[in-house]
Amino acid sequence: MARLAVIGSPVAHSLSPVMHNAVFARLGMDATYGALDVRPEDFASTVEALRHSDYVGLSVTMPHKDAALRISDDVSDEARRVGAVNTLSFVDGRIVGHSTDGTGCVRALEHHGVVVDGSRCVVLGAGGAARSVIVALATRGARDVVVVNRTRDKAVAAIDGLDRCRVGTVDDLAGAQVVVNCTSVGMGTSESPVPRESLREVGCVLDAVYFPLRTSLLDDAVAFGAIGVDGLWMLVYQAVEQQRIWFDHAVDPVVMRDAALAELARRGNDPTL
Ligand code: ATR
Numbered sequence: 001m002a003r004l005a006v007i008g009s010p011v012a013h014s015l016s017p018v019m020h021n022a023v024f025a026r027l028g029m030d031a032t033y034g035a036l037d038v039r040p041e042d043f044a045s046t047v048e049a050l051r052h053s054d055y056v057g058l059s060v061t062m063p064h065k066d067a068a069l070r071i072s073d074d075v076s077d078e079a080r081r082v083g084a085v086n087t088l089s090f091v092d093g094r095i096v097g098h099s100t101d102g103t104g105c106v107r108a109l110e111h112h113g114v115v116v117d118g119s120r121c122v123v124l125g126a127g128g129a130a131r132s133v134i135v136a137l138a139t140r141g142a143r144d145v146v147v148v149n150r151t152r153d154k155a156v157a158a159i160d161g162l163d164r165c166r167v168g169t170v171d172d173l174a175g176a177q178v179v180v181n182c183t184s185v186g187m188g189t190s191e192s193p194v195p196r197e198s199l200r201e202v203g204c205v206l207d208a209v210y211f212p213l214r215t216s217l218l219d220d221a222v223a224f225g226a227i228g229v230d231g232l233w234m235l236v237y238q239a240v241e242q243q244r245i246w247f248d249h250a251v252d253p254v255v256m257r258d259a260a261l262a263e264l265a266r267r268g269n270d271p272t273l
Contacts, residue, residue: 008061022259072097102136104238125182
């Protein structure tokens with residue numbers, strides 16, 4: 001049996017097991033996906049023990065994304081540019097590091113008919129998730145990527161070494177074709193990271209926050225006529241990309257999304273309410 005897991009601490013809240021196991025069940029695969037709560041000091045030895053076992057790979061979450069980059073024998077171009085690894089695959093005993101969040105973002109946009117190539121993009125936030133999205137947009141033909149963050153210095157660091165990127169302000173939202181929120185503002189609250197009026201001329205907003213599914217940011221943008229893409233699409237599509245890496249196959253994102261929505265509802269956190 002092929003084994004996979006999310007490795008992090010904490011991991012109990014992760015939706016990855018239900019999403020990936022739903023795919024295995026749908027396809028009748030002899031594979032299972034679990035959750036490993038591992039402390040930072042045990043990360044390297046755990047991965048070392050798994051690389052020669054029946055584990056095919058791992059999803060890596062907080063606080064191990066930097067350590068995952070360091071432990072990788074080979075690193076994808078994207079993960080190298082991002083400077084962090086959220087997916088490991090074990091290939092002939094070698095540890096290969098990947099970054100799938102940025103691809104997840106771009107494919108979630110494409111799912112909604114939004115084209116990145118040639119578009120003016122704004123990324124809100126400058127943390128790890130933001131860096132993945134900035135790299136993905138900048139390397140997939142965005143005309144420019146403007147990074148807006150509460151702490152300006154972090155925005156400067158987030159675009160380090162990347163072409164067609166600059167640091168900006170909320171004024172840059174005017175006329176932006178693609179806006180991606182990578183701040184945590186709006187998670188579990190009705191706050192929005194930007195003033196409502198700043199969204200008047202925006203083409204599309206993807207909010208990486210997925211609880212609630214309909215954030216105030218999305219509500220405001222959609223009210224002005226923008227396309228709204230919720231964060232569960234990005235989460236699902238980064239998992240679709242992981243399945244491509246581990247098994248070299250294309251899976252139905254709706255199977256994963258339905259499984260995630262059912263799990264959230266089961267926990268009493270139905271995000272569609
Ligand atoms: P992740 O790994 O999910 O990207 P992170 O690295 O902690 O998480 O980044 C969180 C992002 O949300 C940062 O851009 C942070 O802004 P700062 O760099 O100024 O800290 C942003 N953020 C968090 N809380 C915020 C708030 N109340 N207002 C504005 N931005 C906020």
